Amino acid sequence: MTEHLVDAQAPRDLKAFIAGLPKAELHVHHVGSASPRIVSELAARHPDSKVPTDPEALADYFTFTDFAHFIEVYLSVVDLIRTPEDVRLLTYEVARELARQQVRYAELTITPFSSTRRGIDERAFMDAIEDARKAAEAEFGTVLRWCFDIPGEAGLEAAEETTRLATDDRLRPEGLVSFGLGGPEIGVPRPQFKPYFDRAIAAGLHSVPHAGETTGPETVWDALTHLRAERIGHGTSAAQDPKLLAHLAEHRIALEVCPTSNIATRAVRTLDEHPIKEFARAGVVVTINSDDPPMFGTDLHNEYAVAARLLGLDERGLAGLAKNAVEASFLDDAGKTRITREIDTYTAEWLSR
Numbered sequence: 254m255t256e257h258l259v260d261a262q263a264p265r266d267l268k269a270f271i272a273g274l275p276k277a278e279l280h281v282h283h284v285g286s287a288s289p290r291i292v293s294e295l296a297a298r299h300p301d302s303k304v305p306t307d308p309e310a311l312a313d314y315f316t317f318t319d320f321a322h323f324i325e326v327y328l329s330v331v332d333l334i335r336t337p338e339d340v341r342l343l344t345y346e347v348a349r350e351l352a353r354q355q356v357r358y359a360e361l362t363i364t365p366f367s368s369t370r371r372g373i374d375e376r377a378f379m380d381a382i383e384d385a386r387k388a389a390e391a392e393f394g395t396v397l398r399w400c401f402d403i404p405g406e407a408g409l410e411a412a413e414e415t416t417r418l419a420t421d422d423r424l425r426p427e428g429l430v431s432f433g434l435g436g437p438e439i440g441v442p443r444p445q446f447k448p449y450f451d452r453a454i455a456a457g458l459h460s461v462p463h464a465g466e467t468t469g470p471e472t473v474w475d476a477l478t479h480l481r482a483e484r485i486g487h488g489t490s491a492a493q494d495p496k497l498l499a500h501l502a503e504h505r506i507a508l509e510v511c512p513t514s515n516i517a518t519r520a521v522r523t524l525d526e527h528p529i530k531e532f533a534r535a536g537v538v539v540t541i542n543s544d545d546p547p548m549f550g551t552d553l554h555n556e557y558a559v560a561a562r563l564l565g566l567d568e569r570g571l572a573g574l575a576k577n578a579v580e581a582s583f584l585d586d587a588g589k590t591r592i593t594r595e596i597d598t599y600t601a602e603w604l605s606r
């Protein structure tokens with residue numbers, strides 16, 4: 254069971270503050286955000302799948318022995334997304350959940366290769382996510398943007414297909430802002446993806462690969478050097494390299510920290526051993542994110558509560574984390590100013606109660 258991951262120790266008042274705090278989420282996966290209700294609905298639609306239809310059984314199914322097991326389970330959920338309507342439903346429901354958590358802006362990591370290789374028409378796929386994005390903004394007020402990621406383990410064929418989908422002007426969706434690299438790192442060296450990142454960057458996309466989640470700091474250096482990373486997904490092992498921490502701090506390359514994810518995939522042993530404190534101490538820009546929240550038995554509120562405990566933060570400190578995410582986002586300046594002001598107003602009102 255993953256429920257033990259939920260941080261019950263945050264004071265009730267701080268939890269209430271977090272619940273109302275306007276936030277930005279920069280590292281959250283599309284399929285990995287499918288709620289137990291959506292997963293069981295999709296599993297019931299596709300009974301040939303081994304994914305349980307019972308939400309209770311899903312908690313056990315979403316308990317991982319290691320990162321490789323996590324990816325195996327993740328792919329079984331990917332297999333449930335078979336039609337453009339599945340894609341639209343999932344995207345819209347993810348936005349609803351983000352809005353519930355006062356997320357004003359989110360960059361959602363989507364792996365289009367996984368859908369197109371399963372036979373979903375590429376045009377219909379783009380229309381489905383864009384339709385959900387526009388509906389979510391109109392109905393919930395949450396602005397969504399996309400990061401298309403290469404599923405690393407699927408190799409250069411996946412890299413080529415993802416790059417094509419991200420850079421072809423006839424296909425590229427309006428909401429696309431960045432280009433990523435996910436999946437396992439062990440046995441999947443970052444430098445091989447350089448030509449694909451070069452093309453994506455030339456097409457105006459920002460570079461946000463996962464790195465240092467399950468391998469050492471050299472992978473983070475590779476992501477910076479070869480993939481020209483502007484933010485790093487996880488970057489957990491950066492804590493082992495003081496020069497790297499200094500580089501990240503100096504160049505304001507933010508880390509997308511997802512504490513509970515790192516425990517659930519067993520990349521880090523316990524929350525108390527999480528290197529977030531070292532990041533903050535070194536002056537690295539830390540952003541707090543949820544990664545694959547239902548699979549890890551968490552949500553963004555819980556991740557902020559975890560961060561508050563690990564970093565010893567009060568309301569102002571939490572507001573600072575929320576502002577870090579806005580600042581490190583790829584939102585335009587007017588949007589950044591709007592959300593930052595909202596965070597400041599909310600915090601000032603809360604503290605003057």
Ligand SMILES: O=C(O)c1cccc(C(=O)CC[C@H]2O[C@@H](n3cnc4c(=O)[nH]cnc43)[C@H](O)[C@@H]2O)c1
Pocket residue numbers: 282285324327328331362363364366367368370402403404405406407435436437463466514544545
């Ligand atoms: O879709 C396929 O057919 C396929 C075939 C081979 C390999 C893959 C992948 O590598 C998919 C991995 C997928 O996992 C996503 N993800 C979600 N959470 C995380 C995370 O914490 N760290 C790394 N990757 C993560 C990611 O979006 C990848 O695309 C697929």
Ligand SMILES: [Zn+2]
Pocket residue numbers: 280282435463486544
């Ligand atoms: Zn991730």
